[in-house]
Amino acid sequence: MAYDVIVVGARCAGSPTAMLLARQGYRVLVVDRSTFPSDTVSTHLIHPPGVAALRRWGLLDRLVATGCPPIDTYVLDFGPFALVGAPGTEESPVAYAPRRTVLDKLLVDAAAEAGAEVREGFVVDELLTDGDRVTGIRGHALGGGEPVTEHARVVVGADGLRSVVAGSVRLDQYHEKPKLLCGYYTYWSGLPMDGRFETYVRPDRGLAAWPTNDDLTLVVAGWPYAEFEANKTDIEGNYLKAIATAPEFAARVDAATRAERFAGMAVPNFFRKPYGPGWALVGDAGYNKDFITAMGIQDAFRDAELCVTALDDSFSGRRPYDVAMSGYQAARDGQVLPMYEFTCELATLEPPPPDLVQLLSAINGNQPAMDEFARMNAGVLSPADFFAPEHIDQMMTTNLPRA
Ligand SMILES: Cc1cc2nc3c(=O)[nH]c(=O)nc-3n(C[C@H](O)[C@H](O)[C@H](O)COP(=O)(O)OP(=O)(O)OC[C@H]3O[C@@H](n4cnc5c(N)ncnc54)[C@H](O)[C@@H]3O)c2cc1C
Incomplete structure (x- = not known):
């Protein structure tokens, strides 16, 4: 053989x-x-557990040497409030998006x-x-x-x-499960992210942005797969309309320059x-x-x-x-x-259920709990552990006003 x-x-x-x-x-x-x-x-985007694998294999230094910027903060914006947390662990604190x-x-x-x-x-x-x-x-x-x-x-x-x-x-x-979402992305220059991953959850729309090599920022926008046929003839227009659902972010994109063609798909x-x-x-x-x-x-x-x-x-x-x-x-x-x-x-882009909204509003401002939420979104913490009743109790307790 x-x-x-x-x-x-x-x-x-x-x-x-x-x-x-x-x-x-x-x-x-x-x-x-x-x-x-x-x-x-x-x-x-490679969340901290993926970065940890590159370190275990002795390849992280090579990635860092490419000038790809580290991402140490996740901003998860739900409209009325945004949860801002650290996605990693002590041994693997950051994400990269090479x-x-x-x-x-x-x-x-x-x-x-x-x-x-x-x-x-x-x-x-x-x-x-x-x-x-x-x-x-x-x-x-x-x-x-x-x-x-x-x-x-x-x-x-x-x-x-x-x-x-x-x-x-x-x-x-x-x-x-069938295709749920279609997403399109491109790269922008002049859109600084300062080490942040940002995501915006809006009715029937999802947006996200993060920095990559060559001082570029990737911005992705998605809508339900049910809209695929209707929207496919004007990707750019629908992408910009989706971004407009987060007006402050849209103003930053407006001041930036698109550097590449659109790419995207549904899976x-x-x-x-x-x-x-x-x-x-x-x-x-x-x-x-x-x-x-x-x-x-x-x-x-x-x-x-x-x-x-x-x-x-x-x-x-x-x-x-x-x-x-x-x-x-x-x-x-x-x-x-x-x-x-x-x-x-998440990929259905349906509004989060009321008990989730209640939980996320309750942890807003509670840094340890927001870090936990960021870590769940980074795959460091399983959703099963994050949403476990005892973990929720623990987060709520730490959210009590300090004496
Ligand atoms: C729009 C979009 C956005 C995504 N964003 C992210 C993200 O931000 N972060 C993340 O972690 N993941 C993301 N993913 C998923 C991620 O890209 C994939 O999970 C990852 O690429 C899987 O790697 P792979 O090696 O299994 O397959 P692939 O990357 O698909 O590589 C398969 C390789 O097999 C080769 N191949 C196929 N058939 C043959 C053949 N017959 N003969 C020889 N070679 C063949 C292909 O040429 C290809 O190079 C995204 C996916 C999509 C579609």
Whole structure:
């Protein structure tokens, strides 16, 4: 067998998977139809848990060296009031939003440095099987070329939402929800953010802004998917109308200069069983959700670590393949399900329920509780823990006027 693992897709999920496997001495081939650096549709905010993964992997200094500004404050504006808090922890205090041209190149290079063979501009057309299990890939170089086959003990699909790996195997898809939101974004110069992530929740509209590389600020605006057809012929007009629902922010955008074209999309929400005989899935290929909570990159990083641990356990004989990989699935689902439900609720852009409004108004001005809320929005604290009755009681108690 030429390789232990072939990874299809070399962005947030694929390159870390290849890097971590190669660092453990496995023979890894990672292929991608893209060449790097290259962009992809994403607003690329990485909350502190994702930043912590980059630090664990020894890659954070490289990201910081690109000049990407840190984000230490989250402003969550609900109209009548805004909650302002710190999103991180002592060990990982800030978020970053590096351009995907920057982030993905850094990850691909790290995979290559670790010893993975990286093949860019290579399209996987189908999986090879021996009837029972996946044994490799068949693909071709972009722009033509003879079909090429490669074999491995396991093929990992890190090939995103429209995964060819997921599409080639029989798998279960569960917790499915339709497209809920469509979002469009572009970049602005002359819109300083001073280390802030800002989001504005308005009836049927959501906006957010954060700083990225090259002194640019990304501003995204979204509306319900039900309005997709009606609004698609005038993205710019509808984007600016959405921004106008937050007048002070709109005045800042008005004084800035748009630097790039609009990009955007709507995505379906689903979990897929992330493994089977000879194959596994990481990142969006295995679990996709609306981007309103910006969890995709840190989820991809977490999948890479969990999946590599499971594969290593199986290859080294510590656990049978099915046991190790079902552990990967259980850990992934257990960690993300509360945030998935919260994300899908938020993505409807329906007004927050009265008990939530009451809770958020009650913690307004209570810094420890606002920090907790910021941390929940950053994926540091699970919504299940944040909304637990005892946690709410605790926040309310700390909100009592001090004697
Ligand atoms: C509008 C939008 C905004 C978002 N904003 C954020 C955000 O702010 N923060 C956040 O954390 N997440 C965000 N996300 C989600 C995030 O972008 C994804 O979760 C993340 O990119 C998933 O990484 P991945 O490696 O699984 O897949 P991808 O980034 O999609 O990479 C898949 C790779 O596989 C390759 N590939 C696919 N098929 C083949 C094939 N047949 N052969 C060879 N290569 C193939 C592709 O070329 C691609 O490079 C956003 C998503 C969208 C759509």
